[in-house]
Amino acid sequence: MSEYVFLYRGETDIKTLSPQEAQQSMQKWMAWFKELEKKGKLKSIGQPLERSGKVVGGKKRTVTDGPYAETKDIIGGYSLIEARNLDEAAELAAGCPGIERGGLVEVRPVMPLNM
Amino acid sequence: MEPAEHLFRQEAGRLVAILTRLFGVHNLALAEDVVQDAFCRALETWKFHGVPDNPSAWLMTTAKNRALEILRREGTARKFAPELGRFLESEWTLAPVVEEHFGIAAIQDGQLRMMFSCVRPGIPEETQLALILHLLCGFSVEETAAAFLKNAAAMEKRIGRAKKTLARSRRLFDLTGAEDVAARLPAVLRALYLLFNEGYHGASAESAVRGELCAEARRLVSLLLDNPRTATAAARALAALLCFLAARLPGRLDAAGNLTPLVEQDRSSWDRALIAEGRRQLDLSATGSEVSAYHLEAAIASLHANAATAEDTDWAGIVSLYDTLMKTQPSPVVALNRAVALAQRDGAARGLEAIASIEDRRRLARYPFYFAAMGEFALRLARRDEARQHFQAALTLARSPMEKRFLESRLRDCGPRR
Numbered sequence: 001m002s003e004y005v006f007l008y009r010g011e012t013d014i015k016t017l018s019p020q021e022a023q024q025s026m027q028k029w030m031a032w033f034k035e036l037e038k039k040g041k042l043k044s045i046g047q048p049l050e051r052s053g054k055v056v057g058g059k060k061r062t063v064t065d066g067p068y069a070e071t072k073d074i075i076g077g078y079s080l081i082e083a084r085n086l087d088e089a090a091e092l093a094a095g096c097p098g099i100e101r102g103g104l105v106e107v108r109p110v111m112p113l114n115m
Numbered sequence: 116m117e118p119a120e121h122l123f124r125q126e127a128g129r130l131v132a133i134l135t136r137l138f139g140v141h142n143l144a145l146a147e148d149v150v151q152d153a154f155c156r157a158l159e160t161w162k163f164h165g166v167p168d169n170p171s172a173w174l175m176t177t178a179k180n181r182a183l184e185i186l187r188r189e190g191t192a193r194k195f196a197p198e199l200g201r202f203l204e205s206e207w208t209l210a211p212v213v214e215e216h217f218g219i220a221a222i223q224d225g226q227l228r229m230m231f232s233c234v235r236p237g238i239p240e241e242t243q244l245a246l247i248l249h250l251l252c253g254f255s256v257e258e259t260a261a262a263f264l265k266n267a268a269a270m271e272k273r274i275g276r277a278k279k280t281l282a283r284s285r286r287l288f289d290l291t292g293a294e295d296v297a298a299r300l301p302a303v304l305r306a307l308y309l310l311f312n313e314g315y316h317g318a319s320a321e322s323a324v325r326g327e328l329c330a331e332a333r334r335l336v337s338l339l340l341d342n343p344r345t346a347t348a349a350a351r352a353l354a355a356l357l358c359f360l361a362a363r364l365p366g367r368l369d370a371a372g373n374l375t376p377l378v379e380q381d382r383s384s385w386d387r388a389l390i391a392e393g394r395r396q397l398d399l400s401a402t403g404s405e406v407s408a409y410h411l412e413a414a415i416a417s418l419h420a421n422a423a424t425a426e427d428t429d430w431a432g433i434v435s436l437y438d439t440l441m442k443t444q445p446s447p448v449v450a451l452n453r454a455v456a457l458a459q460r461d462g463a464a465r466g467l468e469a470i471a472s473i474e475d476r477r478r479l480a481r482y483p484f485y486f487a488a489m490g491e492f493a494l495r496l497a498r499r500d501e502a503r504q505h506f507q508a509a510l511t512l513a514r515s516p517m518e519k520r521f522l523e524s525r526l527r528d529c530g531p532r533r
Contacts, residue, residue, distance in 0.1 A: 014155055018255030019123035022154045027118075029162035048159045077163060 003110040004089040010072040011103035028097035046079035127253030132225040139196040231288035234302040351400035352409035358393030359416035362386040374521040378425035430460035463492035483512040503529040
């Protein structure tokens with residue numbers, strides 16, 4: 001078993017959902033997480049992230065508002081997944097309900113200490 | 116924890132009403148934005164952390180904090196509710212006033228204000244229903260359009276116009292002040308009655324939507340009953356009527372999803388608790404001298420609910436209630452229903468006579484159940500060819516697949532053409 005981080009990006013149309021659609025979307029997400037857990041694949045459900053914050057960088061450690069990435073690139077949250085290999089992890093990510101709403105899941109293997 | 120089926124929708128209606136009262140009706144769009152934000156936050160955090168123990172309170176607090184933030188930031192630059200003006204200017208009074216608007220009594224009051232404002236003169240009746248569904252029941256414009264089987268773009272325009280009318284009205288209808296509650300209440304009752312009917316008889320094919328409209332109409336009527344100024348005899352009679360009708364909803368469709376006429380329904384499927392509640396409200400409505408059309412319709416519905424079988428029904432009582440209704444609220448549809456009751460009391464031939472003598476029956480020319488009733492009576496008299504013609508006419512007017520299937524099965528009952 002290896003560990004993978006799922007980064008949830010996009011879901012651009014969330015602001016235009018009706019209350020009923022928002023509730024249905026939430027329930028789909030919860031069902032999906034539950035299923036991952038039942039399969040023993042969910043190491044940690046992770047956290048949602050605010051869409052904006054600060055960006056710090058440069059020689060002078062300049063602090064600016066941001067990130068002002070394209071909406072579709074903004075990370076809305078992350079989870080820690082256990083899977084046999086990258087293919088299986090990607091397969092699990094394919095079931096993510098955010099994809100139905102224009103989102104995408106970035107699947108990144110966690111680098112282990114012992115290669 | 117699984118949230119209630121329509122939690123977001125119902126909370127949306129409550130929150131928009133509260134926030135509109137705080138921000139002022141001219142800031143309706145801002146109130147809707149804040150509510151939208153609260154739902155986005157709920158969606159994003161709850162999917163990770165689970166639904167909180169008290170989801171309504173969570174949404175209220177989120178919306179309240181956002182409202183406070185906006186009122187603090189834009190307190191001087193933007194005009195909010197005029198009657199709250201000076202309270203919102205000082206930090207001493209701001210938080211308590213906002214807190215008070217999110218209290219239980221204020222939430223109820225806020226929804227009533229919004230309801231009374233939606234039926235203001237100047238907004239067409241059909242649009243009033245749409246506006247109530249949109250603002251008080253949290254249906255999006257698209258969902259509202261679907262519920263009324265209307266084109267979404269046309270509905271968008273219509274709701275948009277009505278919101279502008281509302282926003283120009285300076286303030287929401289104030290039930291505690293000088294405004295005439297009794298004069299506006301009939302329009303509210305009528306809108307809720309029509310909203311229920313849209314769900315009960317409406318042309319919408321999807322049965323799930325129909326049931327929701329009925330449930331929403333009943334929820335809003337019960338809000339009226341919680342306030343002494345709106346819990347009038349007529350409001351109670353309407354509540355009773357809707358209880359009796361809703362009790363029959365499970366019997367309206369058989370196992371295969373086919374429409375079943377009242378006299379053929381499996382009465383064991385009727386909701387006994389709702390019937391009991393209907394009786395209680397009908398008793399409570401019998402105060403004072405007012406006998407509204409809702410009283411009469413509720414009384415008719417209660418006679419149906421009382422009867423163990425169609426044959427046991429007090430048809431004579433029902434006919435006489437329809438006679439009274441014809442005196443106070445004459446309409447071709449009431450006359451048609453009276454004819455149906457007459458046929459049950461005196462036989463199908465009498466029913467056909469009564470239909471033939473309906474004044475204005477031209478106005479029923481697009482109503483499928485006008486032809487279906489004549490078909491039914493002809494069939495009972497074994498005049499099969501005549502019955503077939505009527506059912507065929509009804510079939511061309513059918514508004515939903517359910518009505519179509521029902522009429523087709525009646526056509527089969529007429530047997531092969533000779």
